[in-house]
Amino acid sequence: MNILMVCLGNICRSPIAEGILKDKAAKAGLNWRIESAGTNGFHNGEHPHQLSTKICLQKGIDISKQISRQFVKKDLSEYDLIFAMANDVIFDIQRIAQDEYSEQKVQLFLEPLYPGKLQNVPDPWYGTEKDFVEVYDLIDKACDTIINQYAHLSKSN
Ligand code: 4NP
DSSP states (O other), X not given: OEEEEEESXXXXXXXXXXXXXXXXXXXXXXXXXXXXXXXXXXXXXXXXOHHHHHHHHHTTOOOTTOOOOBOOTTHHHHOSEEEESSHHHHHHHHHHHGGXXXXXXXXXXXXXXXXXXXXXXXXXXXXXXXXXXXXHHHHHHHHHHHHHHHGGGOSOO
């Protein structure tokens, strides 16, 4: 299964989500391809935010080598599932994807954890280390739910 995590800059939230889900999928024996992208492209080519990297490393997850890239229309055909960190990211994905947009593939990242609540992962970009820790914990919880919800679909792929 191919999964794409998407936020605005691809330097704070989606790199954490990529790192955590990759770690959990590997530990669960799932051969998933998990990547991330950002809708605004402002940080193309950059490594994740230093606080995202630091918090992940404290949990044994190294995201330092990830490189930010912009979400593109072709991603709709490349991935089976596209998780948007927030509602504004969904609108951006719709704008970029145009006729390729798929309600089956694109969903809010917190939908499996909090169904029907339309909740966002808060953007920690202007925040403190505490905000990044809270974002990490929320993403970690949501990734557990995603593993539980989708593992049976793809034990072998
Ligand atoms: P992210 O956070 O979407 O979680 O990577 C942001 C990082 C940078 C910007 C916005 C959000 N920015 O506008 O530069």
